[in-house]
Amino acid sequence: MTEVFEEHRAVLLGVAYRMLGRVADAEDVVQEAWLRWSAADRAQVREPRGYLVRVTTRLAIDRLRQAQSRREAYVGTWLPEPLVTDFEATVAPSQQEGAERAVLAESVSLAVLVVLESLSPLERAVFVLREAFGFPYAEIARTLERSESAVRQLAGRARRHVAERKPRFEVDPGLQRDLTERFLKAALEGDLQGLVSVLAPDVRLVSDSGGGAKAPRRVILGADKVGRFLAAVAQEGVRDPAFDVHLLELNGGPGALATHGGRPDAVFSVDVADGLIQAIYLIRNPGKLTHLQGVGE
The missing domain is CATH 1.20.140 (Butyryl-CoA Dehydrogenase, subunit A; domain 3)
Structure with a gap:
């Protein structure tokens, strides 16, 4: 049975x-x-x-x-x-x-x-x-x-x-991963120009906190606005020694898990098409991250 x-x-x-x-x-x-x-x-x-x-x-x-x-x-x-x-x-x-x-x-x-x-x-x-x-x-x-x-x-x-x-998707996993890694590297280094270079002009950042964490409640549109927001968030995290980032596969594509003191704090996932990141999903609702405890360690 x-x-x-x-x-x-x-x-x-x-x-x-x-x-x-x-x-x-x-x-x-x-x-x-x-x-x-x-x-x-x-x-x-x-x-x-x-x-x-x-x-x-x-x-x-x-x-x-x-x-x-x-x-x-x-x-x-x-x-x-x-x-x-x-x-x-x-x-x-x-x-x-x-x-x-x-x-x-x-x-x-x-x-x-x-x-x-x-x-x-x-x-x-x-x-x-x-x-x-x-x-x-x-x-x-x-x-x-x-x-x-x-x-x-x-x-x-x-x-x-x-x-x-349904958005268009880039079918090449290698390109997806490369763009994600470049995106994270630029954000963590505070490289706004490098960050914007991998974003589509009309890129969207959609976030979900459920009211349980700090995150934009409205969609952020445009490479410059999205880039500046992400660079600021990443730099704030970099200055905190308890902050860490793990690259992993999420929902069938490359993504990243940010942890604070070993606890899941945020998840980033991206849509890629035409060689650029078209959309970024930021999930900070604590109730949606508890099952990720220990992932990436």
Whole structure:
């Protein structure tokens, strides 16, 4: 029983996280799916993977509906909880390679998760199951207890919505990492010119503190304004001996974790296209960083 569940845990976590945008919520949903699985009459379950994905998706839809009302009262901009991506263990099945792996990485990016927030729970479920994991329409229809034609309509609406709003991405991981490293180096050295040189003219900085830490509540636009803000923040940190920065992979791309006295203080993640950083996501909400304790040490 346990071995069968563990075999599919990565897929379940991947579905739940893409549905909810929070690591803790995704883990809670998967734990509830385990309880349902342990109590089920498994002799009647012909396809464990389908059963477990079905249970996980329905639980995630219920939790997402509850969360949406709470997010309406959120202080400032809401961003998904950052995830340190280890595709072998956390986000995707280990057999996924090449183009499929790239799709999984993009579907877990902060930018795409932000766009998914604007979908209805059913549209989001269809998009995640179809576009990220490639489930057949018939299987999705059984999962959602909808007709296959209705699921195809939901998929079409969701796909068009995401395509209209999804930012462009640089597909070269080497270039992504190089730009991120240059960006961090310039910020930490207070090199405003070097910092601006890697930013797109219309770059956006989006921050999420949830009211629990100091961070801009409005989007900062433009290379000069974003560069000056980041240089000032970085220099303030550099002067503090308890401050440290760790480069790591977040949500399928390069990012950075800033710590203070060993505790997670802020996460930076970037979108790259046309050889420049197009958007920067700054997460300082303490409740979204606790799971990063010890990362980078």
